[in-house]
Amino acid sequence: MTVAHVATRTLQEVRMNGEEVEVVDHRFKGLPPAAQGLTLPALAAERRNLFTDGFTTPVLALSAESVEHNLALMETYATRHGLVFAPHGKTSMAPQLFARQIEHGAWGITLAVPHQVRVAREFGIQRIFLANEIVDAAALRWIGSELDADPDFTFICYVDSVRGVELMDEALRGTSRPLDVVVELGAGDGARTGARTEAECAAIADAVAATGTLRLVGVAGYEGEVPEADGERVRAWLRRLVALAADFDKAGRFSRISGTDEIVISAGGSAWFDAVADVFAEIPELSSPVCKLLRSGAYISHDDGHYRHLTPFNRVPDEGSLHAGFRLWAQVVSRPTGEQAFVNAGKRDAAYDLDLPEAQVVRDARTGEIRPAAGITVSGLSDQHGWVRTTPEADLEVGDWVGMGLSHPCTSFDKWQLIPLVEADGTVVDYIRTYF
Numbered sequence: 001m002t003v004a005h006v007a008t009r010t011l012q013e014v015r016m017n018g019e020e021v022e023v024v025d026h027r028f029k030g031l032p033p034a035a036q037g038l039t040l041p042a043l044a045a046e047r048r049n050l051f052t053d054g055f056t057t058p059v060l061a062l063s064a065e066s067v068e069h070n071l072a073l074m075e076t077y078a079t080r081h082g083l084v085f086a087p088h089g090k091t092s093m094a095p096q097l098f099a100r101q102i103e104h105g106a107w108g109i110t111l112a113v114p115h116q117v118r119v120a121r122e123f124g125i126q127r128i129f130l131a132n133e134i135v136d137a138a139a140l141r142w143i144g145s146e147l148d149a150d151p152d153f154t155f156i157c158y159v160d161s162v163r164g165v166e167l168m169d170e171a172l173r174g175t176s177r178p179l180d181v182v183v184e185l186g187a188g189d190g191a192r193t194g195a196r197t198e199a200e201c202a203a204i205a206d207a208v209a210a211t212g213t214l215r216l217v218g219v220a221g222y223e224g225e226v227p228e229a230d231g232e233r234v235r236a237w238l239r240r241l242v243a244l245a246a247d248f249d250k251a252g253r254f255s256r257i258s259g260t261d262e263i264v265i266s267a268g269g270s271a272w273f274d275a276v277a278d279v280f281a282e283i284p285e286l287s288s289p290v291c292k293l294l295r296s297g298a299y300i301s302h303d304d305g306h307y308r309h310l311t312p313f314n315r316v317p318d319e320g321s322l323h324a325g326f327r328l329w330a331q332v333v334s335r336p337t338g339e340q341a342f343v344n345a346g347k348r349d350a351a352y353d354l355d356l357p358e359a360q361v362v363r364d365a366r367t368g369e370i371r372p373a374a375g376i377t378v379s380g381l382s383d384q385h386g387w388v389r390t391t392p393e394a395d396l397e398v399g400d401w402v403g404m405g406l407s408h409p410c411t412s413f414d415k416w417q418l419i420p421l422v423e424a425d426g427t428v429v430d431y432i433r434t435y436f
Helices: 011-016 040-045 064-080 095-103 114-122 137-149 162-172 198-209 231-250 273-280 306-310
Strands: 059-063 109-111 127-133 154-159 179-184 214-220 263-267 290-294 326-337 340-343 358-363 370-372 376-381 386-390 401-405 418-422 428-433
Touching: 040 428, 059 064, 064 095, 064 418, 095 109, 095 114, 095 428, 109 114, 114 127, 114 137, 137 154, 137 162, 137 179, 154 162, 154 214, 162 179, 162 198, 162 214, 179 198, 198 214, 198 231, 214 231, 231 263, 231 273, 263 273, 273 290, 358 376, 386 401
Parallel strands: 059 418, 109 127, 127 154, 154 179, 179 214, 214 263, 263 290
Antiparallel strands: 059 326, 326 340, 326 401, 340 386, 358 370, 358 401, 376 386, 418 428
């Protein structure tokens, strides 16, 4: 399971091959109405300006420079710490970005549910780590057919219960090769999924060994669910995960791993990957080489809220910093008082599950000048309106564009089917298609 370039098809390549030619139409909010009927590659080739070439508000923009910076930074980080990187694709569900992540050294893509696997396979992703147990028989049969049809397809998923193993085994009988699984160790009482004790993990591993359809290749879990998480508690749980792998290895539970494969030990969300790097550096020598698999996904766009505060780079500033990539542009459509304004972006457009949008800049409707959003605060969201509170220093009138930073990348991507990729001067260089 060494890092290698994985053959994949970008969205543009799929279109250019004639398999799918999407055009600008009513499905995609924010795009220029005058571009109706153009193919997306043709529109991208025009390099239109987000502010002056017909885009309508609200419109979500993704910074081309920030994406490139973040891709390079995490590639460097993973390499420096000897980690194999499979970023979580559920963040963006954008095959174009999957392709860029793989170009920047990613082993493959992590996903969460079978539908996401179908999207990834449609665009040629050859290595998938599914951070969940699958008990849906129809989905399992489809995954088995993918394994049968493509000997180069690598697929790994969680198991976290004996009953889950039974359901997987029943659905997969008749497949030509076993499905690789890792036992999920839960992060503690009150955490999310995963077996709570090492004894339960061992029982699951024994259940896997009793099947002919599954192959145990490692252990995994999610440290972000450790109760009352701090550096000490997270590292303690990660050491339990490593010890579990060592105990399984000593007991011969990975005996079906061939000489060319590795034992997988996987963890790593976007808040504690520094702890993962520290503890995984302590992994002892096992009977087979170890694939130290990191799965952090929010880095691709980062954010101006939740992950700005939680990113491990705040704790290890010498290793670099991520750049927030999203900016939601909306226009002031009402200014009823000197203390109140309303913009035309609301819950249908902006992530709000963790934090409200943050007003950052104003683009003057009269002059085109961009200035800081002094004295301007987003105080609430309706379905299609943003409530804006202003102080006397705020210079804001109807028609002005307000650029807002967002919190939580996952719920920013999933509100937009098509996102302009924009350079610092406003030039749109591509369009990122999402598949949620």
